[in-house]
Amino acid sequence: MSAFGRRPGPLRTLLLHPSGGGLGQYMAVISHLSRRGPVHGIRAAGLQPAEAPDDSVDAMLRRYLPLLRTLPEPPDLLLGWSLGGVLAWELAVALAGTGRRPAVAMVDSYAEPWSACRADPGELLGRILDQFSSPEPGARERLERTARAHLKASAEHYASRHYDGPVLLMPCAGGEREAQVAAWARRSPRLVHREVPCGHFEVFRPEHHRLMMRHLDAFLNDL
Template sequence: MDDTPAPGKRRRRSDARLLVPIAQRPGPLDSVLIHPAGGGLAQYLGVGGRLARHGSVHGIRADGLLAGERPDNSVSEMTGRYLPLLARRVPRPRLLVGWSLGGVIAWELAARLAVDGPAPAVVLIDSFAEQLGADDGLSAALDRRLDALSGQDAARVRATALAHLHAAARHRTRATHPAPTLLLACAGPRRREQSRHWRSRASGPLTVRDLPCGHFDVFDAPQLPYLLAHLDDFLAHLTPSVQESTP
């Protein structure tokens, strides 16, 4: 007797806990924020508030942050787990947003959703289609941010982040995406290469805007207004209905 479906069903039920409601609002744009390396969603507070002007907002956090959870260690594994959470939603999300690794996962999810339905637009916040370094400084940045945590909390965050760093280092984005995309690119030596890589994979319109800061500064108070201004402009041109919903 083949009992393969049963574990799949158990996993799909448990994976529902990874989809986190952030704002339930009427509006034309249902948005989903995808976690970066480390798995949390806290850094998206300002972005989520801005998206909530246009409709409901959810987030997908990573497995591995709570007791008894195990972090995923490949982009394909994360994409496979998160896809049913979005494909079963009615309506499906119209916008996926992700910073760093989160943008890569958002792109892969959008490409998969386009196979049997409308492709959501994507916002890539300083994401890279191909990672050349192991973590581009994320390990050191992670250690600085873990100072406020202790014990098992810090250990789980660190283990999850390291699993995600290895996943990002191994992954090469191959999928193409047909819907509008906004790439917010930070200053740095890989800026031109970053844009070229995404353009080679975009079968729909790709807008590139610069952020005058480093990768780990994009959500800091002095820098966030630049990010939000580019996001507002992208949303205003996405569809007339989104434009009309802006206060």
């Protein structure tokens, strides 16, 4: 668990890692959300020496649920991109069993296995590795091992069937968007979806990030 923003405020945010396990893509999101309150994030196991990555969403949940008890306060918002959105959803479902219903924000996440994870995971793996720049010996190999485990998890997981808390889906462009939105709508009676007109790996570029944050602000302001 990492703490990024400690500014007091009414919104406590928890970020969940995408496939590959890091949180670096969220730096601009952290800067934006930290104006509303404290921000924490969970990176994946597997990126440090001697760590083994989890290759199923259930295994990740078993690891991450105890971490929530280490937070100063329970989260009000769970946010994630890609696999991170699925993890945000599943953690919210688990928290609902305790009587809490945090808001969930998902950036181009899939409730049912994304065809790209099954049809050509090698292309997705290449795009994940393209974002890597650390010179640390062995770090690229650990990232590749972790990303492969996460792509396997994404290719096999079906999201839990129901969550009645507030949910925002921000799907990116693509031929599966209609089915993507419909799959989440079957699970969420309070789903709001706002599109981001770009590809999956372009969503955090500055020109798209601004629109994404406007969507997120509108969603949070309506809670």
